[in-house]
Amino acid sequence: MAAFTYKALGANGAVSTGEIKADDRSEALRVLSKRGLQPVNLRESSATEKSEKKQKSKPTGRGDAVAKPEEKSDGKSAPRDANGLLKLKRNEVVLFTEELSEMLGAGLQLEPALKSMENREELGSLKDVSRSVRQLVRDGSSFSHALKKVSESFGPLYCSLAAAGEASGALDTILKRQAHYLKTLQEVQSKVTLALIYPAFLVLAGIGVGVIFVTKLIPQLTDLISSTPGGKIPLGAKILIGASDFFQNWWLVILLVILGGSLVFKAWKDAEANKMTWDRVKLQIPLMGKVIESRFYVQFLETLANLVGNGLPLLRSLELARDATQNLHIRQHMDGVIEMVGDGRSFSRSLIRSGIFPPLLIDMVSVGEKTGKLDQSLRRAAERYDTELNKNLSRVMELIMPIVLVVMALLIGTMAYLMITAIFQTIDNLGGR
Numbered sequence: 001m002a003a004f005t006y007k008a009l010g011a012n013g014a015v016s017t018g019e020i021k022a023d024d025r026s027e028a029l030r031v032l033s034k035r036g037l038q039p040v041n042l043r044e045s046s047a048t049e050k051s052e053k054k055q056k057s058k059p060t061g062r063g064d065a066v067a068k069p070e071e072k073s074d075g076k077s078a079p080r081d082a083n084g085l086l087k088l089k090r091n092e093v094v095l096f097t098e099e100l101s102e103m104l105g106a107g108l109q110l111e112p113a114l115k116s117m118e119n120r121e122e123l124g125s126l127k128d129v130s131r132s133v134r135q136l137v138r139d140g141s142s143f144s145h146a147l148k149k150v151s152e153s154f155g156p157l158y159c160s161l162a163a164a165g166e167a168s169g170a171l172d173t174i175l176k177r178q179a180h181y182l183k184t185l186q187e188v189q190s191k192v193t194l195a196l197i198y199p200a201f202l203v204l205a206g207i208g209v210g211v212i213f214v215t216k217l218i219p220q221l222t223d224l225i226s227s228t229p230g231g232k233i234p235l236g237a238k239i240l241i242g243a244s245d246f247f248q249n250w251w252l253v254i255l256l257v258i259l260g261g262s263l264v265f266k267a268w269k270d271a272e273a274n275k276m277t278w279d280r281v282k283l284q285i286p287l288m289g290k291v292i293e294s295r296f297y298v299q300f301l302e303t304l305a306n307l308v309g310n311g312l313p314l315l316r317s318l319e320l321a322r323d324a325t326q327n328l329h330i331r332q333h334m335d336g337v338i339e340m341v342g343d344g345r346s347f348s349r350s351l352i353r354s355g356i357f358p359p360l361l362i363d364m365v366s367v368g369e370k371t372g373k374l375d376q377s378l379r380r381a382a383e384r385y386d387t388e389l390n391k392n393l394s395r396v397m398e399l400i401m402p403i404v405l406v407v408m409a410l411l412i413g414t415m416a417y418l419m420i421t422a423i424f425q426t427i428d429n430l431g432g433r
Contacts, residue, residue: 004028004044008037029109043140086129088153096126097179104172111137142166160324167320168307177302199404206408213415218244240418280329287396294389296330301382309375315341
């Protein structure tokens, strides 16, 4: 029988510590679960650890080459980035999230669930992730902190939501919603990619036609007009010829200016001093700004509903929801909401004063406050804005192709019109002679 010291969250959100006796760590986790406690930290006491170390230091009689149980048996190594952290593809992150949420939802504790994933042969690189995360969790780290230390592929949003799930005791629900979000994001990106194939083909075709106009047709038209006795170059032809000469003489400079401008813009928006400004500008971009806003409302409402519904105090829930928000401009307003709620104002009144939340959302929150069913009102609001998000995404994808078609038609049509006009004017000049 071993002794385990623990730190855990109760159903009311209170933190409790103590020591329990159990045969192994799995039994200790089961005991805590029966008591209604969500373990944050569970470690074997020092006396037990010392006895285990003495047993491990005894000779085995088989030499020193004893295989470590944590080493991989297939000899393959998952890819790593420059910092030595594991690199995962987006579909691998989705698979990891789905598998873990299903196991946690089935009643397994976090470490046994990770151990089960580690032993799965078909998971590939996810076995390394599960192994590394499990080791850190077993050593006392929180799940969200372990994810940060193992791989940057999860990202700050994912880790913040995982921290919120740990604090509320609803990690399986949070992960299930995150898996749904990641799958939806994958589907949207696939749809956008497919929707952009035809416009991209049109753009390339338009560029090819433009190059032919500039390098072949316009010089031939110029020679034709110049060789005509009394030929007079029309205004449209002069514009085309001027544009042709400009691009032929300065194309390298134009290319360098475009590349330089792109690099300068990227450096500007990535600078810490400018991130707030860029996040505010993104919300004002036509069409895309609405998508970003709707995505924030859905994420904010779902996260807050899970936290409040699992017994976490509203103020702490708001802080965790704020940490899961990536847009710095919105986070600044969230800080104001948290400060007002901390000073004793009602949640709905604080949302009104923030100035970034729509009236419908505030009304639904107000109803939840009055009825004492805030979590249910937040979930209904999240469902409504999830529908709004899908509509905004569909609108963006439906507008991509018409916009590209109109732009390309204007460019190619303008060049063709000017050239045909110049040819007919030259023919008229010849006929007049």
